[in-house]
Amino acid sequence: MTTTALPRLGGFSPGMIALELRRLMRNKRTVIFTLVMPAAFFLLFGTSSAYKDERAGDGNVTAYVLISMAVYGAMLATTSGGAMVSIERAAGWSRQLRLTPLKPAAYVAVKIIIAMVIGAVSVVVVNVVGAFAGADMPVGAWIGCALLSWACALVFAAFGLFMGYLLPSENVMQILGPVLAVLSFAGGLFVPADQLGSTFATIAKFTPVYGVGELARYPLTHSGDVWLAVLNVAAWTALFAAGAMWRFRRDTARV
Amino acid sequence: MTLTASSDTAATGTGQLAVDLDGVVKRFGTVTAVDGIDLRIRPGEVVALLGPNGAGKTTTVDMLLGLSKPTSGTAKIYGLPPQDAVALGRISAVMQTGGLLKDYTVEETVRLTAVLFGKPRSAVAAALERAGIAEIGGRLVGKCSGGQQQRLRFAMALLPDPDLLILDEPTTGMDVGGRREFWDAIRQDAEGGRTVIFATHYLEEADAYADRIVLVRRGKIVADGTAAEVKALAAGRTVRATVAGASLVDWSQVPGVESAEVRGDTVLLSGRDSDAIARHLLTRTEARDLEITSRNLEDAFLALTAEDAA
Structure with missing residues (x-):
């Protein structure tokens, strides 16, 4: 009548990831915001014939905009992946999960993986659309930029988790969506930071989107201060991860 | 208690x-x-x-x-x-x-x-x-x-x-x-x-x-x-019986009785051990039409959870 052994890895399993992804893809709002919108923005802002002809680094401006939108899509996707915890806490699902062998750390690991998977899908969608819509850059730069846009979005998976634990709301993405848009402007993702004036350009360097954008574009542009960008990404990831950990510990403490 | x-x-x-x-x-x-x-x-x-x-x-x-x-x-x-x-x-x-x-x-x-x-x-x-x-x-x-x-x-x-x-x-x-x-x-x-x-x-x-x-x-x-x-704990049970000349008896002396009420020939005896009361009535008196009722759970619940129950 009883199970005699605890599941390995604290209940972390591919089966759970598969079910969670299926649920996420069922949510039309998530699909539109993370997969459709970044590609639509790219088509809207990056594919004028002037952009296709104008050069930017090793490719054209369309490719430059493509990378920015891939980063934006990855950010949205990973943030909403992390922020799933907020919806689940609001619904009492986290409490339900505590009646299973699933360990809190395994739950968070599943959330991070899901965030990164939908981040990857978002990056792939924008890049495929870009390939058919006139973006031009060397294959090596293309792969490098796509991988960096995806990998650096980990900072927003941490951000999403932190906010997910901080804001117990069912509609957390309605708050975080605009926040990400503002951060994208502030970090020079939509408009290059040096076009914003020197004061803004300086402030931009300290905002969390700046480092991700600079790094993701580097294989194309070979410009900018790479180490400053790496420092920016590392610092914000550490900060958001620490915040998420702090709230997570508080949330799962048995009182 | x-x-x-x-x-x-x-x-x-x-x-x-x-x-x-x-x-x-x-x-x-x-x-x-x-x-x-x-x-x-x-x-x-x-x-x-x-x-x-x-x-x-x-x-x-x-x-x-x-x-x-x-x-x-x-x-x-x-x-x-x-x-x-x-x-x-x-x-x-x-x-x-x-x-x-x-x-x-x-x-x-x-x-x-x-x-x-x-x-x-x-x-x-x-x-x-x-x-x-x-x-x-x-x-x-x-x-x-x-x-x-x-x-x-x-x-x-x-x-x-x-x-x-x-x-x-x-x-x-x-x-x-x-x-x-x-x-x-x-x-x-x-x-x-x-x-x-x-x-x-x-x-x-x-x-x-x-x-x-x-x-x-x-x-x-x-x-x-x-x-x-x-x-039973909250309220006990009540044993009701018809006994000729009920008013002449001191019912409170019957074992197990906590309260007694006499209405003409009818006597209502309440207590926790209703079995003992019934046994007494049937073996020592001429009681008939015996009826044992317990209060329902709601009464027990109210009695036991009322503010003054302790």
């Missing part, structure tokens, strides 16, 4: 106790939610944890499930710390509200539970079947009625095939038909020998479905026994 009727019989069973609460106290700041509960439950018992809102039922349930830690005292489930018993699937629960995601289907929700417990796909179908929701497996949870959602929680709780099932106010918000169906499913399940503890403030549910009632008030157990015993 001590109101414990049968806690000794509960402890005499052989083997591992299903539940062993020993001096459990739970405080939240200055508020004492549970104030020293000792409770032993043997495997196979169906126990109602009955009490008014705020009596400490849900806090007790949370400690049984390892969702919160006692301030002092210990809780053991089949000899294990509650969290281990949960992880091993020996105890599971149907919680009062919440705990479901709208974007999952019924079947997916149970399948996820199966994945977490490392149970095969066949266990999912079996749990859905036993909870009576097999035919709505493909429905989104958000589109299910309250009763269907509660049976989904029940299916999830059944999945690890637990030895002990806890139901915290399981029928809150259900209509009469939904409640009956839900309890039929539970009762069918309990026939297999599963231990069941349910918290409720519906007296009729405790009366109808429990072998044993544990009455809780202000974080303490105020009565513990069968429904009949609990009724």
Whole structure:
């Protein structure tokens, strides 16, 4: 009548990831915001014939905009992946999960993986659309930029988790969506930071989107201060991860 | 006055106790939610944890499930710390509200539970079947009625095939038909020998479905026994009889009588040991038309949980 052994890895399993992804893809709002919108923005802002002809680094401006939108899509996707915890806490699902062998750390690991998977899908969608819509850059730069846009979005998976634990709301993405848009402007993702004036350009360097954008574009542009960008990404990831950990510990403490 | 009727019989069973609460106290700041509960439950018992809102039922349930830690005292489930018993699937629960995601289907929700417990796909179908929701497996949870959602929680709780099932106010918000169906499913399940503890403030549910009632008030157990015993503890029973010349007798001298009332030839004798009173009437007097009535559980409940009961 009883199970005699605890599941390995604290209940972390591919089966759970598969079910969670299926649920996420069922949510039309998530699909539109993370997969459709970044590609639509790219088509809207990056594919004028002037952009296709104008050069930017090793490719054209369309490719430059493509990378920015891939980063934006990855950010949205990973943030909403992390922020799933907020919806689940609001619904009492986290409490339900505590009646299973699933360990809190395994739950968070599943959330991070899901965030990164939908981040990857978002990056792939924008890049495929870009390939058919006139973006031009060397294959090596293309792969490098796509991988960096995806990998650096980990900072927003941490951000999403932190906010997910901080804001117990069912509609957390309605708050975080605009926040990400503002951060994208502030970090020079939509408009290059040096076009914003020197004061803004300086402030931009300290905002969390700046480092991700600079790094993701580097294989194309070979410009900018790479180490400053790496420092920016590392610092914000550490900060958001620490915040998420702090709230997570508080949330799962048995009182 | 001590109101414990049968806690000794509960402890005499052989083997591992299903539940062993020993001096459990739970405080939240200055508020004492549970104030020293000792409770032993043997495997196979169906126990109602009955009490008014705020009596400490849900806090007790949370400690049984390892969702919160006692301030002092210990809780053991089949000899294990509650969290281990949960992880091993020996105890599971149907919680009062919440705990479901709208974007999952019924079947997916149970399948996820199966994945977490490392149970095969066949266990999912079996749990859905036993909870009576097999035919709505493909429905989104958000589109299910309250009763269907509660049976989904029940299916999830059944999945690890637990030895002990806890139901915290399981029928809150259900209509009469939904409640009956839900309890039929539970009762069918309990026939297999599963231990069941349910918290409720519906007296009729405790009366109808429990072998044993544990009455809780202000974080303490105020009565513990069968429904009949609990009724008797609070109010005793009343023996009514017709005795010629009743007014000439000093009825308060009869063994077991706590109060007596005479109305012409009719006498009403109240006391906890109604058997002794009846025996006296039938063997020592000319009494006839004997009638023994107990107060109903609601009277017992009110008497035992009233502010001045202690």
